Amino acid sequence: MSAFVSLRDVSHAYAGAGSALAVDGLSIDVAEGEFAAVVGPSGCGKSTLMKLATGLQFPQGGTVTVAGERVTHPVKIAGMAFQAPTLLPWRTTLDNLLLPLEIVEPYRSEMRRRKREFAARAETLLGSVGLSGQGGRFPWELSGGMQQRASLCRALIHEPKLLMLDEPFGALDAFTREELWGVIRDLHASRKITVILVTHDLREAVFLADRVFVMSARPGRVLVERHIELPRPRDLEVTFTTQFQDIVHELRAHIVKARQ
């Protein structure tokens, strides 16, 4: 198994050396097309992991490689979505989706020429997350769940190889959240994209991921790596089985230990 995203013995602190480490001795390998979830107590450096893997920060120790290349600049093959949808209120939903294409090459220089084609692609993408025909509406005319769907589309519009999700459903109600689990599951299945999901929600991690990494309290490193052998495609019903509950309980015990 050759790793698509690989963190080797990484240590990192914000605001230069000398201050408290956010992560220390962190090693994670994620294979191409794999769905990985990272869980852990708050402040365990999960967001640091996101920044390191996308090239927003560079580690003080250890190495980060993505798609076989040492990360020394922002990883343009990654898409990101966060807890806040962060859509631009002065742009329609469709124009929000086009924003990454206005930034990243080769689309950037082709924007003017291929605008119509890109808009069609955005419409299709919106359709695939259940937002057909909503492209002309402004983000603030959409519900929280719809905004989050649009935010996912924005993360995917430039067809990234890697999707980084930082607690993307944290602010949604339980039903909407489970609906969006289905959306992510289907996107992952149809696009064969590598996904790294950072979350507090163990059920979410177990339902979606092929592998779950449990991180320790600060400074963060991987305590446990758990394969989720539940067969795919997974239905929401699976979350009510004993097998599922057992895995959740097992992970929960690790987190409780990690907090101490």
Add this chain to the structure above:
Amino acid sequence: MTMTRAQSQLLIKASPWLFTIGLVVFWEAVVRVFKIPTFFLPPPSLIAQAFAEFAGPIARNSWITLETTLIGFGLAVGFGLLLGLVVGWSRAIYAGLYPLMIGFNAIPKVALVPILVLWFGIGFIPAVLTAFLISFFPIVVNVATGLATIEPELEDVLKALGASKLDIMRKVGIPRTLPYFFGSLKVAITLAFVGSVISESVASNYGIGNLMLQAQAQFQVPLIFAGLVALAVEGIVMYALMAMLEKRMTRWAQRSGFGQN
């Protein structure tokens, strides 16, 4: 008896006029009933008379004050926008310039007029500069705030795509700053009037400020008040224009409740 919806809407629309008329009537009545000497507080009727009598000088000087104010305000918009962009661009510049700007803003601008007179002589230029100096600060602060409060997650999304600082400013920073900028214009235009009138009444031979000073010297009290009314009218009209401009330019911000949470 309760009002219908339409009636209460009408009342709210008419209310500002009713209160203004009420104030004028009350003023007139107080002056007449208590026999207040007109050199102390002239009644509105006398002020209206002064308006008619000195219509020429009032119009001429109002125009000069308006011109002075607008030139100073225009400079403030240009310079304030530029400085705001620079200050909001980097945290280091923000940290470095902020205390200086606070210090500068703390100086009462009337204290600068003698220096301006020393440099440029009495007249038009010190008035324009005072209007400019007093009104650029809120524009700078608002523009810088708009830039400095970009959501860090959104910045991450764009940076991870390889966006340059300039990209982020163009695509996010500047559009999201517009509501702050247009909001600050209302404050700035009002302050610009304060600046030009201060300077006119201290060191100029023109403008409403100067007209009021001369009227005071000749004890033409109704004319002083007529000057005040002229200033109030100009101020209200310019404020309304800025409010309209704000509404037109940033419709999305008002409908989305941007910046209110």
